[in-house]
Amino acid sequence: MNRPQSVERMIEIIKKLPGVGPKMAERLSYHILKMPQPEVDRLTDSIQKARQIMKYCSVCYNFSEQDPCQICSDAARERSTICVVETPQDLIAVSKVKDYQGLYFVLGGALSPLDAVGPDDIRINELIKRLKNANISEVIIATDTDSKGEMTAVYVAEIIKTLGIKVTRLGYGLPVGGDIEYADEVTISRAIAGRQEM
Numbered sequence: 742m743n744r745p746q747s748v749e750r751m752i753e754i755i756k757k758l759p760g761v762g763p764k765m766a767e768r769l770s771y772h773i774l775k776m777p778q779p780e781v782d783r784l785t786d787s788i789q790k791a792r793q794i795m796k797y798c799s800v801c802y803n804f805s806e807q808d809p810c811q812i813c814s815d816a817a818r819e820r821s822t823i824c825v826v827e828t829p830q831d832l833i834a835v836s837k838v839k840d841y842q843g844l845y846f847v848l849g850g851a852l853s854p855l856d857a858v859g860p861d862d863i864r865i866n867e868l869i870k871r872l873k874n875a876n877i878s879e880v881i882i883a884t885d886t887d888s889k890g891e892m893t894a895v896y897v898a899e900i901i902k903t904l905g906i907k908v909t910r911l912g913y914g915l916p917v918g919g920d921i922e923y924a925d926e927v928t929i930s931r932a933i934a935g936r937q938e939m
């Protein structure tokens with residue numbers, strides 16, 4: 742027997758989420774079907790609301806309910822240092838490190854020639870524009886430690902150096918090939934303390 746069309750459609754949509762294979766999509770779909778209606782409403786409402794409220798901060802491109810975001814509008818932060826990360830999730834990971842009190846910039850990905858992701862597909866131009874318009878003395882590059890992240894770090898560093906701004910890369914301690922998002926606070930804190938000039 743074929744699955745009813747409405748269930749098939751739900752599975753097809755859930756399958757498109759990152760990290761969700763066909764089996765998992767099927768499991769989640771049948772789980773949702775069994776959930777009480779109020780719980781399903783809370784799930785769909787929370788998705789709808791977050792999607793409607795959240796926008797990109799026009800300064801750092803983090804997701805935020807306000808523009809500029811809380812970090813960019815926080816006068817107590819040290820405004821001469823910017824930490825460059827790939828994703829908003831990476832920013833959250835670094836922001837847990839209390840000894841870093843500078844600002845951020847979210848690239849929105851990493852260079853990846855194999856996936857046809859070039860410099861114009863991530864926010865390199867926006868980063869340069871921001872660096873030119875602000876008084877920045879150091880850029881800390883905290884892209885992932887996989888090959889895409891390393892390539893991006895080198896590419897971005899070369900450009901930033903031409904602006905006469907000091908560029909550093911997170912130091913050792915982070916697992917090679919790792920995603921900043923999943924690194925713990927102590928590891929990131931050490932990596933920031935041990936950052937090296939590029």
Ligand SMILES: [Zn+2]
Nearest residue numbers: 798801810813
């Ligand atoms: Zn911001």
